[in-house]
């Protein structure tokens with residue numbers, strides 16, 4: 001059976017037998033160009049759910065930069081193979097008009113957590129994410145949905161969306177998968193030259209080192225100042241110490257504190273985040 005589904009009606013039809021049988025449906029939302037980070041999410045879904053759907057959809061609503069949207073890698077054939085190899089039953093890859101009919105008159109906005117960091121640098125980004133995630137949840141009606149901690153703020157936005165709209169979906173967070181140099185895997189990494197990759201890894205390693213040696217109770221401002229000194233010369237969008245679930249600034253580091261950073265290498269925008277004390281991936 002062809003695992004590739006292009007329409008909402010086709011997805012509903014494919015999932016109907018599982019739904020009628022009361023089977024658990026796992027959804028892994030992606031924008032394609034699948035790598036081992038995505039595969040970890042798919043494998044986690046395979047372990048827990050009876051049916052696994054991977055969506056591949058480059059969502060134009062969440063791009064504030066048309067160049068970034070145009071440059072986003074599109075590799076559907078390889079994605080279908082990778083998704084199935086990692087354990088997916090279905091790959092849902094609609095064309096834009098299938099999910100976003102024109103004109104688009106409905107939008108979902110999560111407040112608070114979206115106003116900082118990525119939300120401040122990429123205006124409208126999280127509205128686009130919240131809108132498409134709501135649509136993906138509506139058309140798939142999954143039991144669980146899997147999101148990577150690499151996009152930590154996005155994970156918090158989705159958790160809030162689900163809680164506040166009382167959506168019957170369990171959100172599962174999957175730890176960040178990194179390359180041997182400590183760089184979080186990202187489809188954007190493939191736009192970096194070997195020199196760019198080394199520089200990206202250097203930044204990821206500085207973040208990791210500082211977070212591993214930081215202690216609960218340390219002053220957040222002093223911690224950030226030391227980190228910034230080591231990051232001198234890096235083209236930073238931001239580096240902040242923040243407290244989930246709203247990512248507010250903190251005075252003293254707590255067990256929940258996170259360092260979140262965004263920076264540019266060779267024009268490619270990268271993000272990362274780490275827990276204090278090195279308690280994460």
Ligand SMILES: Nc1ncnc2c1ncn2[C@@H]1O[C@H](COP(=O)(O)OP(=O)(O)OP(=O)(O)O)[C@@H](O)[C@H]1O
Pocket residue numbers: 029030031032036037038040041146147148149150151174175176177178184185186187188189
């Ligand atoms: N290295 C990773 N480890 C764990 N999860 C990841 C990793 N990279 C991406 N994901 C997760 O996979 C899902 C789909 O992400 P997406 O398709 O945007 O991939 P990406 O590689 O993050 O691309 P981008 O270049 O846009 O950052 C998201 O939940 C994201 O957090």
Ligand SMILES: CC(C)(CO)[C@@H](O)C(=O)[O-]
Pocket residue numbers: 029030031057059062129132133151154
């Ligand atoms: C969750 C998502 C698939 C929504 O387009 C996207 O933001 C992503 O890939 O992280």
Ligand code: BAL
Pocket residue numbers: 062063151
């Ligand atoms: N993984 C986050 C999607 C984006 O950068 O738009």
